[in-house]
Amino acid sequence: MEKVRLGRTEMMVTGLGFGGIPIQRVSEEEAIAVVNKCLDLGINFLDTANGYTTSEERIGRAIKGKREEIILATKSLARTREDMEKHLKLSLERLGTDYIDLYQLHNVSDAEALETVLDPNGPRGVIEDAKKAGVVKHIGITSHQIDVAKDIIKTDLFETIMFPFNFMAYKGNDELLSLARQHDVGFIAMKPLAGGMIANATIAIKYLLQFPDIVLIPGIERVPEIEEIARVFEGPKELTAAEKQEMERIKEELGTRFCRKCDYCQPCTAGIPISDVMAFPNLAKRLPPVRLYSGKFAESFEKAADCTDCGECEERCPYNLPIRDMIKEHLKMHRAGKKEYEKQLAS
Template identity: 45%
Template sequence: MEYRELGKTGLMVSRLGLGGLPLQRIDAAGTRKILERLMEAGVNYIDTARAYTVSEALLGEGLLGIRDKFILATKSMARTKAEMEKDIDISLKNLKTDYIDLYQVHNPNEAQLETVMAPGGALEVLMEAKEAGKIGHIGVTAHSPKVFEMALSLPWVETIMFPYNIVENQGEEYIRACQEKNIGFIAMKPMAGGNIEDGSLAVRYILANPNVTVAIPGMASVEEVAENTAAANDPSPLTGEEKEKAAAIVKELGTQFCRRCNYCAPCTVGINISSVFLFAGYLRRYDLAGWSKDRYDLQPVKADACIECGACEKRCPYQLPIREMLKKAHRDLEAVKK
């Protein structure tokens, strides 16, 4: 496994890390098995978040006795000092540790990042926690290129996390700037929110960029660990066939697709927006008509219940036209004849 220094933190991290969001689907025993396999493969970087429900707690159980083998990162959507102080203490308790290597400001917009840095903002307590040894380093995660650009100019930012994958390379200029400024770059959404099916190609594509410090695909099984670590350990350049596959994925997905980050939730009337788009995507890309229709029919609230309030679109970090996409998804799925 190749290791890189995480910006100016002094931490040497494996170029492949664990994204902790999918751990919500398993249990503590399953999490422990994944951690043991990662340890055997030389993977030493773990990312989770306060927003990932039980992920921190499952990792806390799984890391008992092996905490020192991993560089541990989490993040909070707190913007004020009081909120961040509370979240840091919860993270420490959940993760069953007395220090967290990297604590990140989770997905702020430009105004929220200003709030974080203002008097009484979250940055105050992050600095205090760093001084006290509760956290080692401070980073920012973003979905917006504008926030990425803003974060690059902030002296306290040691790492930046941003989506980067086969179909989302709009941040390459800023990723290059991270390298120049000695800021660690963490590639999130390697599979574009599950839209990219070929995990090996996804990992190889990302790590072929020398400016990427670490990529963090979500892994919820030992089989996924094996696939991703094998891809990360393959030093050969992308083949012509792989480049053709990547180009086909770009053509197929375009830019208007749901990454299933669920920031749009909750829907005012209870539509499971990301699930609707998942079923519509499987119908469109794989012609799984029966499978998609059956699962859509089981939804307690279908997409045509949308009242077009627009609340979901205001929360979507990708500015997707969710209301129109829901209408199309409903039309396509309802048109399936069983």
């Protein structure tokens, strides 16, 4: 599998990496099988986070005895030195290693968070000390907000940046990537399939292959998913005319009010699973009615009716989505669909 020089870290990383969020959702056995499949396919870059519940631990179990072949990245949302010390210690324990190749400050997406992580006496200081001690090899950062990400790159304090990058993402992504290149900051593309919203993996991955110096880390839950993506990765790089046309169609279909399912809007003050509700129009095209109008999804919509319009979620959404309006619209659509579904069941 082709490798990419990850900016000034000088690490040679496979252009296709592994995003460790979804393995929290499956059994431990399945999670370990997914990680092993990635390694078998030649992937050498695994990314996880302190905040991804069981992910670090499961990756740690899967890579036992293979540590040296792997470039391991993790991250922490810590905003104090104390929390960062705890998180780093936990990452080492859970991953079963005595060093981490890339430790990232996680989700630095507003000015306040940036100020905190720029303070040399804040959480970054802990990671800098760990780097001097050889426990951390390189320091990176992740963000969801393009202006903050640009400011981060310009500081020259971080060796890598991780940012959402897919054909549905921000228009300014090309500019961000060229800034990262100018500063020799390694670019890691999170959400190459827009958090699962782009169902056509071939088009999503081929679109990104036009940027040969970035590392893609699709979140992988099951073995067939990574097999499919790896096939695309190793296949022809150019999008065909028909694929380009289909990409435009998908863009139009998903529109500008596109939820990336990042869940940064949580916690909702009324306990609403916001990203489930936001995804409704897209899911309505893909899921059978029984999945939409009964069970967990129907419960999410019952909760959605409890929205108090407090607006707290919108303050936290890195994409500035009009969450309250969208919840109301999707609730209306869901009610109409459910009525129709129940009518059909009764007839």
